[in-house]
Amino acid sequence: MENLKLRFTTRGPIPGTARSTIVGVVASGNLEVLLERVLDQNECAVEIATPVRGYDDVWKAVVADFVERASPGGMRISINDGGARPDTVALRLMQGVRTMEAGDE
Amino acid sequence: MSETGRPFAASASWFLSTARERLAKLLDAGSFTEFVPPSERVQSPHLALFDLPAAFDDGMIVGCGRLGGKSVLVAAQEGQFMGGTFAEVSGAKLLGLIRAARDDEKLPRTILLLLDSGGVRLQEANAGELAVAEVMRAIVEARAAGVAVIALVGGRAGAFGGAGLTAATCSAIVISEQGRTGVTGPEVIETNKGVEEFDSRDKALVWSVTGGRTRRLIGGADAYAEDTVASFREATLALMGKARPFDLATLRAELARLAGRVGRLGGCDSAVAMWSALGVADPRATADMDDPAFVALVADVKGAGDDAR
Amino acid sequence: MTLDEILAGLFPSGHDVVVGPGKLLLGTGRRVGGHAVEVIGIAEGEPLGIDGVLPLAERVLDIAAAGGDAPMLVVVDTQGQRMARRDEMLGLNEYLAHLAKCLLLASRSGHPTIGLNYGRAAAGAFLATALATDILVALPGAEPAVMDLPSMARVTKLPQEKLEALSKTTPVFAPGLDSMTKVGAVTQVWDPAKPLDVQLEATLATIPAHDVRDALGAERGGRLLAAGIARRVADQAGEYRRA
Numbered sequence: 001m002e003n004l005k006l007r008f009t010t011r012g013p014i015p016g017t018a019r020s021t022i023v024g025v026v027a028s029g030n031l032e033v034l035l036e037r038v039l040d041q042n043e044c045a046v047e048i049a050t051p052v053r054g055y056d057d058v059w060k061a062v063v064a065d066f067v068e069r070a071s072p073g074g075m076r077i078s079i080n081d082g083g084a085r086p087d088t089v090a091l092r093l094m095q096g097v098r099t100m101e102a103g104d105e
Numbered sequence: 106m107s108e109t110g111r112p113f114a115a116s117a118s119w120f121l122s123t124a125r126e127r128l129a130k131l132l133d134a135g136s137f138t139e140f141v142p143p144s145e146r147v148q149s150p151h152l153a154l155f156d157l158p159a160a161f162d163d164g165m166i167v168g169c170g171r172l173g174g175k176s177v178l179v180a181a182q183e184g185q186f187m188g189g190t191f192a193e194v195s196g197a198k199l200l201g202l203i204r205a206a207r208d209d210e211k212l213p214r215t216i217l218l219l220l221d222s223g224g225v226r227l228q229e230a231n232a233g234e235l236a237v238a239e240v241m242r243a244i245v246e247a248r249a250a251g252v253a254v255i256a257l258v259g260g261r262a263g264a265f266g267g268a269g270l271t272a273a274t275c276s277a278i279v280i281s282e283q284g285r286t287g288v289t290g291p292e293v294i295e296t297n298k299g300v301e302e303f304d305s306r307d308k309a310l311v312w313s314v315t316g317g318r319t320r321r322l323i324g325g326a327d328a329y330a331e332d333t334v335a336s337f338r339e340a341t342l343a344l345m346g347k348a349r350p351f352d353l354a355t356l357r358a359e360l361a362r363l364a365g366r367v368g369r370l371g372g373c374d375s376a377v378a379m380w381s382a383l384g385v386a387d388p389r390a391t392a393d394m395d396d397p398a399f400v401a402l403v404a405d406v407k408g409a410g411d412d413a414r
Numbered sequence: 415m416t417l418d419e420i421l422a423g424l425f426p427s428g429h430d431v432v433v434g435p436g437k438l439l440l441g442t443g444r445r446v447g448g449h450a451v452e453v454i455g456i457a458e459g460e461p462l463g464i465d466g467v468l469p470l471a472e473r474v475l476d477i478a479a480a481g482g483d484a485p486m487l488v489v490v491d492t493q494g495q496r497m498a499r500r501d502e503m504l505g506l507n508e509y510l511a512h513l514a515k516c517l518l519l520a521s522r523s524g525h526p527t528i529g530l531n532y533g534r535a536a537a538g539a540f541l542a543t544a545l546a547t548d549i550l551v552a553l554p555g556a557e558p559a560v561m562d563l564p565s566m567a568r569v570t571k572l573p574q575e576k577l578e579a580l581s582k583t584t585p586v587f588a589p590g591l592d593s594m595t596k597v598g599a600v601t602q603v604w605d606p607a608k609p610l611d612v613q614l615e616a617t618l619a620t621i622p623a624h625d626v627r628d629a630l631g632a633e634r635g636g637r638l639l640a641a642g643i644a645r646r647v648a649d650q651a652g653e654y655r656r657a
Contacts, residue, residue: 001153022143025123026160027185034143034161051156078146080158140650147643151586155572167647169654178651193586197628197640201647208648212655225537227570230560230587231597232637234537235627238545238599241511242625245518269507270541274515288506288538294497296568303499314503325505353479356519359512360475364468366504371464376503414508 004048004056006063013041013073018103024092031084033096036076044072050081062086066093075100116335119259120283124166124181127219130334131257131341132170132179139168141198149194151229152187160186165195167202169213173342176213178206184221184262191267192226196236203243206252215345216247216254218275223290224266237267241274245351248276253348257337258284259330263315265290273325273414276348279340280326282396284317291315309392313376318391321403322383323366327412329403331396349413358413383407415553415606417457417491420532423610424487425451433457436466439489440473446611452477452525455489455543462539463496467509470543474516478523485526485618488517490544491533510538514546521548526621528614531556531600548621551602551613552591558600559589585636596636598627 020036039045046063066072070093077096084092117130128137141147143161152159164186169178180199182189191199199218206212225233244254256275258264263285264272272278272286280286291305291314304310313319320326328344330336349355373379380388383406391402415423417439421431424443431441431453439455454470456462477486495501495510521527529544531552536559544550544558552558563581566589567574581588585596594600604613628644631637 001156001158020142020144022125022161025183025185026158026164030185032143032160036144049158051158078161080148080160082158138654140647140654141643147639147646150639151584154580154584155570169651193637193640194643197643198647200628200640201644202651204644205648205651209652209655212651225560227561227566228587230566230589231593231599232586232631232640234540234560235545235597235599235631235637236640238541239625239627241514241541241546242518245515245522249522264507266538267541270511270514270538273505273508273511286505286507287502288495288510289497289502291502293565293569294499294502296565297497302497303502314499319503320505323505325508351515351519353475353519353523356475356512356516357479359515360468360471363464363471363505363509363512367464367468370504371500373503374500379503414512 002050002053004059006046006060008044008067010042010044010067010073011071014075014097014100016101016103018100021096021099021103023096023099026080026082028082029084029088031079031081031089031092033092034078035096035100037074037100038076039074041073044075044077046077046079048079048081052081052083058086062089066090070094070097072097116333118332119281119334119337120261120332122334123185124183124219124221127334128166128179128181131338132172133174136170137168138170139166140202141167147194149192149229151193155228157228163192163194163198164189165198167198172338172345175215175345178202178213178216179219180216181219182221184260187226189222189260189262190224190226191222191233191236192229193232193236196233196240200236200239200243203240203247207243207247207250210250214252216252217341218254218256218271220256220258220264220268220272221260221262222264222268223262224268234267237271240271244271244274248351253345255279255341255344257341258286258326259317259332259337276414277328277344277412278326279328279330279337279344280317280320281330281332281337282317283332285315286320286325287315313392318399319376319379322380322406323370324362324411329400355413362411362413415532417532420553420610424614426611429453436460438466438469440469445615450484452484452486453489454486456492459491459493459534461494461496462492462510462542463498463501464504464506464509467513467542471513471516474520477525478516478520483524485528486520488527488529488543488547490529490531490535492536492539492543493534494536495538510542513542517546526618528617531558533557536560545599549601549617550599551604551617552600553604553606554591556591557589558591558594562589593636596631596634598631598634598637601630
């Protein structure tokens with residue numbers, strides 16, 4: 001297993017009041033993303049656990065692109081990866097943000 | 106039409122939904138509260154040894170909610186994660202839920218088990234097997250304390266191995282056409298006993314042996330649902346409050362039911378032969394008819410209504 | 415130890431337990447002092463299928479119905495559930511679960527149940543018999559397992575050598591008596607060099623009133639998490655109810 005930890009400063013927080021949500025499942029070619037509103041509103045931390053080695057740069061690029069687009073301030077994002085492709089990762093991350101925005105406590 | 110006579114509501118496929126989607130749509134909107142949720146990160150410490158990813162809920166979601174306004178405890182297996190298997194963490198979560206119901210009579214008196222599991226997780230085989238044994242005992246103890254435990258089977262992994270035994274330990278079972286129950290999966294039987302014993306690639310054969318329609322017809326399940334969350338909801342609601350007590354009389358009746366099944370159907374060499382022996386007029390049509398026609402058929406079959414378990 | 419030696423050792427005052435059709439064990443043994451121990455089981459590694467379950471379940475229910483408090487000994491040497499299309503078609507899961515429920519009912523009805531694994535014990539047949547008792551003991555040489563390593567290698571698609579190496583470090587999946595003892599499934603391992611009747615009496619005196627297997631697994635270090643997690647779920651359910 002490989003573990004990656006990334007930290008970002010964001011433009012601002014994700015709206016909404018939901019404390020946490022989980023999207024996706026850990027399965028072949030899929031992943032689960034846990035989002036928790038626990039950090040300062042301009043901070044975002046992303047932790048990734050993946051059985052696929054050697055794709056650090058791809059992860060960094062996909063996550064950086066997501067942070068730039070979604071500005072997920074306040075979020076601790078944790079990923080259990082089942083070997084998902086980058087487009088699936090991007091999709092799940094955005095799905096997670098939308099769920100956080102829509103949901104309430 | 107469902108077995109309760111009301112029309113099926115259109116909704117998402119149970120088979121294709123994730124465990125969380127099933128719970129969200131099965132229960133009254135917004136009523137679900139999870140115990141030991143993913144944010145507590147109670148996940149398997151063993152999978153990493155095999156270079157396999159863990160899941161934040163270990164593929165077992167437990168909590169409480171309401172169904173038709175009535176409080177229920179719920180557990181749901183995620184069949185897409187490690188085949189929904191019983192393992193140390195996933196098994197202990199389910200065990201804790203059932204024991205809570207057993208010990209605290211102010212908790213809801215109904216537990217819904219959304220089973221979707223190939224059985225024991227081999228990477229944690231001993232812990233998983235023992236968890237099934239503990240769960241079966243806890244189900245019996247909870248039932249004896251007046252708790253109804255209802256199994257819902259219609260997911261990708263079905264309910265095999267320890268999950269098949271768990272289902273049959275419950276007060277009642279709801280199954281869909283796609284739901285499959287058994288002990289040894291067809292692939293394992295083929296590997297061990299040869300393709301003549303069981304050709305696991307013959308999908309029609311596999312379906313006819315382990316599938317929900319056969320199970321419902323021979324009395325291996327107590328209610329039949331269409332493959333929608335709405336239909337499972339309706340079938341479950343219809344079963345609530347009707348559980349038999351767990352006692353000698355129930356087990357005597359179950360033994361008579363199971364012995365009677367061997368007597369009536371034990372000589373059959375195929376599911377079609379079983380359906381024919383059950384008095385189904387056109388057994389070959391059973392596989393192809395639509396759900397309402399099948400529900401009407403079940404109503405006419407003797408034995409399908411005997412639900413002692 | 416052979417089955418004959420085991421039965422003779424358990425019941426020096428006599429027994430009428432025989433291995434009948436389907437390698438099923440049925441009969442009664444005499445304890446010192448004359449009290450009965452009801453015996454059921456399956457021998458010689460025979461797989462347990464629907465035809466085996468029915469007579470065993472009937473016997474267990476008869477004992478439960480007859481009243482009294484005679485202990486029940488479930489003697490097990492089985493390679494696992496019968497793997498056959500016919501048994502699966504008839505709903506083997508219901509039959510195996512039924513036998514387990516009968517044993518649990520007998521226990522609840524006042525008959526303490528002891529599982530005794532002296533040979534193999536695997537998978538669904540294990541759940542239906544020895545694992546559905548109040549306490550499981552084993553004799554050295556017993557081989558309880560969910561699945562043997564070659565089959566496990568096939569199903570998990572992992573090299574057998576890797577599984578063998580891992581099995582030396584973690585009891586959570588490795589087949590065998592040591593692992594099953596460490597995780598809490600097997601409570602005691604009897605000593606074949608000492609009188610079995612004395613060990614049976616000692617075990618009967620220590621039958622737990624509740625399922626303590628998760629606590630045992632934690633205590634023995636073979637299943638560290640399960641007990642705590644089960645408690646945590648129950649605690650949160652209780653907190654929610656009170657809130």
